[in-house]
Amino acid sequence: MAIAKAERLMNLALCLLGTRRPLSKRELRESVEAYLEAGSDDSFNRMFERDKDDLRELGLVIETVESLDGEIGYLARRDSNRLPPITLDAEEAAALGLAAKVWQQARLAGAASGALQKLRAAGLPEDVDPYEAHGALEPRIPVHEAAFEPLMLALRDRRPVVFDYRKATAARPEPRLVEPWALECWRGHWYLAGFDRDRGAERVFRLSRITGKVRSRGTSFTAPVPDVVTVRETVASWAGESADRSALIRLRAGAGYPLRAKASAVRELGNGWDELEIPYGHGLDAWLVEFGPDVVVLEPAELRADVVDRLRAVAKG
Numbered sequence: 001m002a003i004a005k006a007e008r009l010m011n012l013a014l015c016l017l018g019t020r021r022p023l024s025k026r027e028l029r030e031s032v033e034a035y036l037e038a039g040s041d042d043s044f045n046r047m048f049e050r051d052k053d054d055l056r057e058l059g060l061v062i063e064t065v066e067s068l069d070g071e072i073g074y075l076a077r078r079d080s081n082r083l084p085p086i087t088l089d090a091e092e093a094a095a096l097g098l099a100a101k102v103w104q105q106a107r108l109a110g111a112a113s114g115a116l117q118k119l120r121a122a123g124l125p126e127d128v129d130p131y132e133a134h135g136a137l138e139p140r141i142p143v144h145e146a147a148f149e150p151l152m153l154a155l156r157d158r159r160p161v162v163f164d165y166r167k168a169t170a171a172r173p174e175p176r177l178v179e180p181w182a183l184e185c186w187r188g189h190w191y192l193a194g195f196d197r198d199r200g201a202e203r204v205f206r207l208s209r210i211t212g213k214v215r216s217r218g219t220s221f222t223a224p225v226p227d228v229v230t231v232r233e234t235v236a237s238w239a240g241e242s243a244d245r246s247a248l249i250r251l252r253a254g255a256g257y258p259l260r261a262k263a264s265a266v267r268e269l270g271n272g273w274d275e276l277e278i279p280y281g282h283g284l285d286a287w288l289v290e291f292g293p294d295v296v297v298l299e300p301a302e303l304r305a306d307v308v309d310r311l312r313a314v315a316k317g
Contacts (some may be wrong), residue, residue, distance in 0.1 A: 005157070008034040012051050013060055017081065022065040022073025145207040148183070150214040151192055155180040158225075160197070160217040163210050167286075171314055173211045178203070179221045184231035193231045195223040204234050247280035248298040255294040285310060 011032045015023065029035040029044055038044035052074070056062055061080040065073045147163065154161045161180060166173035179195040181202075189206055196203040251259060253272045260266065265277040275298070278284075285306035288295050297304040 004034070008032065009051055009054060009058075012048075013055055013076065016055075016060070016062060016074060016076035017078060019075050022063070022067070022075045024071055024073050028074070145190055145210065147192075147207050147210040147214045148190060150216070151180055151207070152183060154214070154216050155183060158221055160219055160221065161214050162217060163214045164212045165205055166209050166211055173209075176203075176205070177217070178205070179223055179225075181225055182229040182231055186232045191231050193229045193234065195221070197222065202234075204231060245280045245300075246277050247284065247300060247303050249276050249278060249288070250274070250296040250298055251276050251291075252294040256291050259288075259291065259295070289314070 011034070012028065015028060015031050023031070025045070025048060028048065029038070035044055035047065038047060052062060059081075060076055062074055062076050063080075065075065067073060151161065158179075160177060162175060162177050164173035165176045177197045178192070179197065180192055181194045183190060183192055185191075189208060192205045192207060194203065194205075195201070246264065249259070250269065251274050253268075253274055259276060259278060263276040263278050267275045269275050280300070280303060285303055288297060288303075288307050289310045295307075297307050
């Protein structure tokens, strides 16, 4: 669906840019193959108006011209849509080269390198190498999840998506209908933030827990998209990194090393158990459940109750 729309927009843009005189709706309908498949005049008119608005949002300057006989025509003059000369200094070129290297392992690698080649052809200084290494460490953003590309396309086109999602404490995945807002990488993992229609609230999803295919829905968003989506802050909060209090747990000796790394105090109890004091924030109950029988929550009581409820839910399947 996204490819068909992109092709239709491209064909319409080429028609508007390639003409020397305004083209009427009738002429455009005869020139763009996708418009010939429109079932009725009303269907074509709605499609054309949406496409025209989309092209204008993308930056194409489309003029509306009325002829002497009152017929409305459209064209996009080349001089009005020509980009100014591209001039980059050494620091700007280095920043673009660094960005291209970041995406080297992702599906965007080809687009990134192609963009830099076009910049070189457009006049990037010959003495500036955007690929030159500027440090001993090179950033990488690995993208191994199959869900990344369809989610990125849906986010770009603002289309809701449906996928099966397995929570850390769930025995099986559940279907989710989400309006995607943002994708962000945090500590080596990709996360999607969006509006969960079934729950009527913002949710964050870890891409590695999405199972099966991501399917798009041809409907519009129902919730407003916030100007700023704080994916990292939300994930950090759920991971307990914004904790303002402590929890006391008992941990089996030789187990739970991630918990030990976060502990502010550790005391040996003997008989194969240790006592740990760890930061307590939102989402700690879900994390503790992942360690199964190696962890026993001592306090606070509400955390212990939450962990017990989650374990019972997993046991019931």
